[in-house]
Amino acid sequence: MRQHQKQYHRAARLFGSLLLVAAAGVSAVGAAPAHHGSAPQATTPLGQVVPAPASVEAGGPAYAITSNTRIRVEDHSRDARQVAAYLAGVLRPSTGYRLPITDKHGHDGIRLELSRGAKDLGAEGYRLRSDRGSVTITAHSPAGLFHGVQTLRQQLPAAVEASSRQPGPWLVAGGTIEDSPKYGYRGAMLDVSRHFFGVDKVKRYIDQLALYKINKLHLHLSDDQGWRIAIDSWPRLAEYGGSTQVGGGQGGYYTKAQYLEIVQYAASRYLEVVPEIDMPGHTNAALASYPDLNCDGVAPPLYTGTSVGFSSLCVGKDVTYDFVDDVVRELAALTPGKYLHIGGDEAHSTSHEDYVTFMDKVQPIVAKYGKTVIGWHQLTGATPSKGAIAQYWGLDGTSAAEKAQVAAAAQNGTGLVLSPADRVYLDMKYNKDTPLGLAWAGYVEVQRSYDWNPGSYIPGAPGSSVQGVEAPLWSETLSTSSQVEYMAFPRLPGVAELGWSPPATHDWDTYKVRLAAQGPRWDALGVNYYKSAQVPWPAD
Structure with a gap:
């Protein structure tokens, strides 16, 4: 679970003075262009959230939420579908997208997976994988899915929390987070x-x-x-x-x-x-x-x-x-x-x-x-x-x-x-x-x-x-x-x-920078x- 701590700390310390700009990857992942000719936006570096994840492996192209994005729940779980509805309720007002929830199989979109085989994630842990084609949150329990959704929220621009339509784009940095809590x-x-x-x-x-x-x-x-x-x-x-x-x-x-x-x-x-x-x-x-x-x-x-x-x-x-x-x-x-x-x-x-x-x-x-x-x-x-x-x-x-x-x-x-x-x-x-x-x-x-x-x-x-x-x-x-x-x-x-x-991961100098990003x-x-x-x- 902690094999990527060095990568995490390196990214965390860089964040105080430098954002990892994803402008070069925006067109490659099919992101909707920013409205009204606004400048390209930077992604939030993967893992720069609160609380700090246990393991972060950053890299690869960002994923863009667009008008074509679907939220996929493939296991017919009522609990997973409720988490999907919660996520849609967060994203729809600010993006203006329909973001339909579907149980049809697919490799694109935002995918919420409950996996019996993910016992290593425990009762509240999750895995978030982001790449060009999708963001996938995997968990052993619905609570883990829900916690993964909170991380996804923080990886998106702060404007995603607004109650009215915002310009975007809505980018999620590429890589993998594997996370579970220290205390129950x-x-x-x-x-x-x-x-x-x-x-x-x-x-x-x-x-x-x-x-x-x-x-x-x-x-x-x-x-x-x-x-x-x-x-x-x-x-x-x-x-x-x-x-x-x-x-x-x-x-x-x-x-x-x-x-x-x-x-x-x-x-x-x-x-x-x-x-x-x-x-x-x-x-x-x-x-x-x-x-x-x-x-x-x-x-x-x-x-x-x-x-x-x-x-x-x-x-x-x-x-x-x-x-x-x-x-x-x-x-x-x-x-x-x-x-x-x-x-x-x-x-x-x-x-x-x-x-x-x-x-x-x-x-x-x-x-x-x-x-x-x-x-x-x-x-x-x-x-x-x-x-x-x-x-x-x-x-x-x-x-x-x-x-x-x-x-x-x-x-x-x-x-x-x-x-x-x-x-x-x-x-x-x-x-x-x-x-x-x-x-x-x-x-x-x-x-x-x-x-x-x-x-x-x-x-x-x-x-x-x-x-x-x-x-x-x-x-x-x-x-x-x-x-x-x-x-x-x-x-x-x-x-x-x-x-x-x-x-x-407990380090005031890096934490205060992640905390500051919560202000917007x-x-x-x-x-x-x-x-x-x-x-x-x-x-x-």
Whole structure:
């Protein structure tokens, strides 16, 4: 898989000062001439995408998408045909071409192949071959085809993302990419509790995540400020507990049908939804909704501030576990994915003894309903269940004792997802002048968010324990899609690369050039992003 790394790095370093011009090959491959006498365009050098592919062998003539191009799906697979329809939906508005989808055999066009023999590509890998006559994406699974399509998108000019017809030409550099992810867990978290984000806003974020091969969407569905998912057996959780948000306002919640709409939309982009119900702390919205969940039987008022650590479910009451059982049962039934996140962080109002008792009782409930536990890394202060994953959000300056506790759990079989707050919390300010976000973990510029190694980040934790990375986005200061995008971009693609690409490709000097090339793509997509001075953005 990595035999062409030398070629990859050579091309990557050249890209900072030189584009491989394909003008000489344009007429040879039958490309439609540029409209209105515009100058010939350069192709994007093969593999100059984000995340970086595992293996790139560049060379040969470019392929041109023209009015005669067909998208071929030759195995009669419904999943492959859906990926083809997705690709056509991306390409048709900007090219103006019909791009019919056909299952007729042919060696030309854009070919999507599901191959039983391509087991070496794994569950999410793909092979992309481009030459004079065709672009062929081969994968062992539909997810691999979909990821290959994202690479194809980035090999085309940024104008391909536009919603209206653009002049082209639409060239794909020649050669072969063979690619599969380093980690199986590549996540992004959206906090819909501090501020509520409706279905359409979540879908928009899903589409942005999919472009960078993110495969997990972690939804933070409950916190002190709001409960965001309807639970039939405890209706006031959403109706009352979801009625506000940080700073006041009406809040909101997802009906079960709306949550399923998000789950299904994410699945169509090959993302798995990981729902989180944070407990035993971060529970004021639930405590305000049902007095019996409080040890004294008195419901606190709804909360619209941003402090943490003051709330706790009553560990000694049987009704607490009836509540947890009902919530987990209903949420698990709505969630086809493997994981259910139970939070567990900042439970400062829960004694250590009660915390351990609570986790000992709650983890088996999650297992009873067929899900695997994920918890914030404080879970390692209790006894993580077999197969559980701890999500580490500590800082470089987190105490050695706390890191050792996490490492010991990892040595005993607990998996780790890395989300260090001073590296990949997307709500951290870029610098002191950033108008949004917080700074309790420090300022996190683009290079800092990219320039670290998940596999060796926690001393003593086996590299094999690291399941992947996740970029959380907390919403204390964010309430619109534009604000979400400003904090996520350009940092999110770097986290995606840390999760997907082999460590040998992680190099800031080459990455920042590939990242800069994403700017025009985001412009075409209408994505609001921070133009960091660390990134050599193209001149306007």
